[in-house]
Amino acid sequence: MTSSQESGTGLREKPGKVTPAMQQFYEAKRQYPDCIIFFRMGDFYETFCEDAEICAREMEITLTSRGRMPDGQDIPLAGIPYHALDGYLSRMISRGYKVAICEQIEDPKKAKGIVKRDVVRVVTPGTVIDAALLPGEGARYLMAAVPDKKRKRIGIAFLDISTGDFQISEVPAEGHGEELRAEAVRFRPAECIVPKGVEQEIERKLNRIIPLISPQDNSIFDLQGAEDLLCRQFSIQSLDSLGCCDIPAAITAAGAALTYAQKTQFDPLSHIRSLSRNLQSEYLVLDAVTLRNLEVVSNIRDRTEEGTLVKTIDMTQTPMGRRLLRRWITAPLKSVEAINQRLDAVEFFTHETILRQDLRQLLYRYADLERIAGRISYGNASPRDLVTLSDALTVASSVRGLFDSLADIPESIRISVREISDLQTLVTLIGQAIVDEPPLLIRKGGVIRDGYHEELDRLRLISRDGRQWVADLEQQEKERTGIKSLKIKYNAVFGFFIEITKANLSSVPDDYERRQTTANGERFTIPALREVESQIATADERLLSLEEELYTALLDTLREHVSALQETAHSMARIDLFAGLAESALKFRYVRPHLTDEPVLLVREGRHPVVEASLETGFVPNDAEMSASGEQILIITGANMAGKSTYMRSVALIIVMAQMGSFVPAGYAKVGLVDRIFTRVGAFDDLASGQSTFMVEMLELATIMNHATDQSLVILDEIGRGTSTLDGYCIARSVLEHLHGKKSKGPRTLFATHFHELVGVEEDLKRVRNCHFAVRETDKDVVFLRKLIPGATDRSYGIHVASLAGVPSPVIIRAEDLMKKVMRGEESPGGGVKRYTQMILLDAPATHSAVTPEPDPIREELDSIDVNSLTPLQALSLLADLKSRAKDLT
Structure with a gap:
């Protein structure tokens, strides 16, 4: 995919008179011209104009129209149900589109006039954080590339906002961009942002490696602005502590990547807490060509991981371990000491069979702690994420316990075990707050456990008792009126009501107050029902609101521990990878190098x-x-x-x-x-x-x-x-x-x-x-x-290989015959074909083969000379004489 994937940028000019809702759409489009606008209209997200045409094609949905422009043209329309957003959004992102989510930002019941709407999130291929939109367990990187023409370098940054992984480096700008391509192949970013004006240059160097090149306003590629932003993000006074002041282009790229990510997510992304520098001097360099030819992380046939080195030796149990394996395998070390520290850890697990098996059993289907930490920081962690987090922290505690009684542990494992944080207080908190099997979304309620909050328990009691009271009232009224089909129902418009069919209207008591006539009968209420209705409705509304408040407060508490969660995730990844490499070594009979x-x-x-x-x-x-x-x-x-x-x-x-x-x-x-x-x-x-x-x-x-x-x-x-x-x-x-x-x-x-x-x-x-x-x-x-x-x-036995490949027998037989003739000297490989080095433009003089040419006296004399019998002086004299005679003939 090329830069600026088609996304409705060719939107028709805004007409002079449109509805207020369409005015909101055009305003959103003006702010985000390179995005598809998903515009919330009640229970649907709707797209208009060119956006609608693109969505209808890409999402395979019906294209219709919404009214007409003042000039008489239909307004194309394509919509999706709001509850199906994730599926359709994932499809658009996978095709390289950017989508701006324009939501209703006020309650329609309280709105005066048209409901206010605004863009609350922009989702791009490189800035996906939602669990439903992240395919698989692999990293999802946003790349930023900034050419520094004075220093002839390109600064690059890779940011995975789902985990907080943030890495930078610089590569030479000259040549065909081999180093730039190598870094891109290593990280496989889903999107690359570049300053406007250089997209074609970068695109040539990264041809077919990155799905989407996104040119951005040059203002976000500012060195001073990048330094200030990164210092604020990491709460440091200067970038000296990061050891990257000598690579200004990389710092600029990092600032641009973080700015872009924050703007798309409308969030400071506080879980991004560190920045690491990739020094090529510390790694074995595997360029894009080598990674392809050796099929290290993707095969040559279809670019999947099937039949690759990483797939073959991957025996990790956790998503974090698998991502770490990919980082190690694409950037091997160049330090004997550092490599041996890793090998010591792997060798340790090859000897500790019972420990390794117990560890791998604990890690089986271990949660993706890195991404859960990212969603907690972002504020979109689901109730099920929190239950999964609690289980993961319990497992982490058990893993730490496996090593308590061991004294002789390699340093790499010892450090990793020590960095598994003790977060049992969070396990307790989540256990007290969240039910064992919560719903996926908080907005439907039923997430917070009974006994966690006194007011919530009181409201639930009112709601439960009120509904039981309604059920009891229904039975009483059936007995009082003799109407067996009597029902007490509820809807958002009328609240609770008593429904009587037409056949039983003659049995309705005098104290029933008519509320609505329907096709099948009448709806009534009574004073006692009205009184309870207000209490139940108020309790239900407050119940959902309070539950969301409590859940948000819980996320705020967990957010304070994101750094510890990330550190634990990284430690578990290393331990998982060491054990996994030991497992593959034993399975395939590998030896320590x-x-x-x-x-x-x-x-x-x-x-x-x-x-x-x-x-x-x-x-x-x-x-x-x-x-x-x-x-x-x-x-x-x-x-x-x-x-x-x-x-x-x-x-x-x-x-x-x-x-x-x-x-x-x-x-x-x-x-x-x-x-x-x-x-x-x-x-x-x-x-x-x-x-x-x-x-x-x-x-x-x-x-x-x-x-x-x-x-x-x-x-x-x-x-x-x-x-x-x-x-x-x-x-x-x-x-x-x-x-x-x-x-x-x-x-x-x-x-x-x-x-x-x-x-x-x-x-x-x-x-x-x-x-x-x-x-x-x-x-x-x-x-x-x-x-x-x-x-x-x-x-070379090429003919034999051709036969194995199924080349027809007549061709094989003829090839073998020609081979024998060539080997006997009966025929040359060239076949005696005449060669021409230029076109013949003029006709040659006519010749007559029957005419015998006259003898050349000089040639005859040369043929008769015995050169072996001539002295040097005689040879020189003879040569001078022949030269003189030849001159006379011309």
């Missing part, structure tokens, strides 16, 4: 974690031994389908897993820290940008050549295959030489190729080694052994 600062890699019996988990048969493991100063580059040749790509990806994924703090799929692994993983795998067109497969390949290759360091891992699969054989070979050879360089070390590189001529590079470059995947070839078949062995091969 050994980390070092040296640029080396030694893997024994390494496996691809995703492929292994999907195979019913066993996975064939392979070794990997590389060093920046030793066997730096491995050239991998061999058959298609033999396992080259799987092997290279497995090496990269083992490094990702090791540096994120996970055990790895291997028999043994020593991993030298990697600063960045580069991949050039497969063929992808970017037709939307007018880029061919080969251009995409070269752009990705340029990124690798310009940014790879001695600590990087480079994976190159079939470089140069997108162009002619000669050009491709020359590019591939040059790339190898560049990566090897003249230094004593370089980036660890896996280079798979079908250019078998490249295997000779091993003799010229000392840190290059050839290897290939073994194949067993029989008379009738080829068996791929999936085993990497030293040395090179010159066979």
Whole structure:
């Protein structure tokens, strides 16, 4: 989706005379021109004009009209029931639209003239906080991007208002925005806000990554304003304590993101209490291309999590743990000490089987405490949220108790357990205030428990006793009048009344006072009923009002503990993730990697974690031994389908897993820290940008050549295959030489190729080694052994793979025949095709093949010379003579 998703911005010019309600609609549209206006009209939310046409199309509802304009045109109208708002709103947001909710802000019964209406909330794809609108448990980020042209940087901020997670960083602005794309892929924001005027520039860099780019007024992208806002938000004197004063563009982006979120929610969002800085120097960088090629968090086929690394190793039990896993897996660490602290915690849980099982049982279906805390702060937590919160806090207390008797606990776990706050007072408060099974919404009542508030209990008693009195009165009147069908009913207009059918009107007593005639009979009242009616009606009205007041006060009390709730949620997420990684390590037979600062890699019996988990048969493991100063580059040749790509990806994924703090799929692994993983795998067109497969390949290759360091891992699969054989070979050879360089070390590189001529590079470059995947070839078949062995091969077995793919037999037979002829030298691969380098524009002179050309005396003399018998002096003399004679002939 592009910037400024169609949202009714082409609204017809406001006519001169419209109804008061339509005047309110046009005023709302003027204030929020890029939003669909959901306009509350009684029991419906209605949309008008272009908004109605869009909603009818997107929500698949009926498009009708509401009166006419003064010029005679119909006013398009599409409406939805107010109680169905969440479902329709979710559909609009998922399609990238912004929706402004325009509510009735006064009681229609007390209104003088038209009911006042105003926009009370704006919902956009990046600012969703309602539980009903949040799909799944993944984070929902709003992104802000601010170019700083003077410093040639782009400041970026990511804010999840549902949890309060707030992160910032800066990336280079030059080039094709690889770092910006990498950050966007990591966080997967639903919306990105940018200053007006730069949306196209940012959109080019983030092409097809973010659903909605929203240009905003430049006034919210102000550094000083951002600093003031953030200081107020976090209750600090200056931003020095956040350690981000050296990245002004990122601070500006953070201020813009927070301003936008507050304006859309009409709330200060006080649960956003911290700001963290992402330093690329602290993380293994996985750019957008690498995340895609390695299928770390989304697969290449349909961009879901099926068949990805995160899906394979995710054995967490809580939503917070799953979100934390995604953050760790997309930003692995670069500190041996920090990684080992995580590995210590994982290893601890692999040994403590009973503890791990008890913990995971407690965490099973644990509540999303982060989001509940966010809704409490925002004020829209439901009664069921509070009951769930109480259960979650009870579980948190039990989790803390599991570790009370343990002395030797890794530091990471010890800190996490210590930060689980003791909030049993909140459990008690919620238990006293809220019924065990409350309704979803407070407005219907029945939420506050009996005994919590004296006045509420009194009103309930009046309401219950009054209704019982009415029931008793109904029975008495039936007996007094003899009318068995007599009913005492209630509605909002007439209150309580006695309903008598036409057939029984002759039996109505004289003291009955007629109130209304209906099609089926008459409605009456009596003095005693009128008296009780006023008491019950007053009690019911006050009852609902008081219950809402008490619930709001309860939320206010809970709001004071939001910070502690968030801290507890973060601690539970870490403990959950440590236990989950231990569970996956035991299930898949992973081992603890050994980390070092040296640029080396030694893997024994390494496996691809995703492929292994999907195979019913066993996975064939392979070794990997590389060093920046030793066997730096491995050239991998061999058959298609033999396992080259799987092997290279497995090496990269083992490094990702090791540096994120996970055990790895291997028999043994020593991993030298990697600063960045580069991949050039497969063929992808970017037709939307007018880029061919080969251009995409070269752009990705340029990124690798310009940014790879001695600590990087480079994976190159079939470089140069997108162009002619000669050009491709020359590019591939040059790339190898560049990566090897003249230094004593370089980036660890896996280079798979079908250019078998490249295997000779091993003799010229000392840190290059050839290897290939073994194949067993029989008379009738080829068996791929999936085993990497030293040395090179010159066979690709492409025809065999074509046969396995189901290519028709005549094509396979013909290909095999041509292959045999080429190998015998009977036919060249080029087929003797004539080549033309330019068009022939002029006719050549006519020639006659029957005419024999006259002999050339100089050519005849040259043919007769014995060059081996000439002295140097004779050769020079002869050359001078021939040159003179040739000149005379011209």
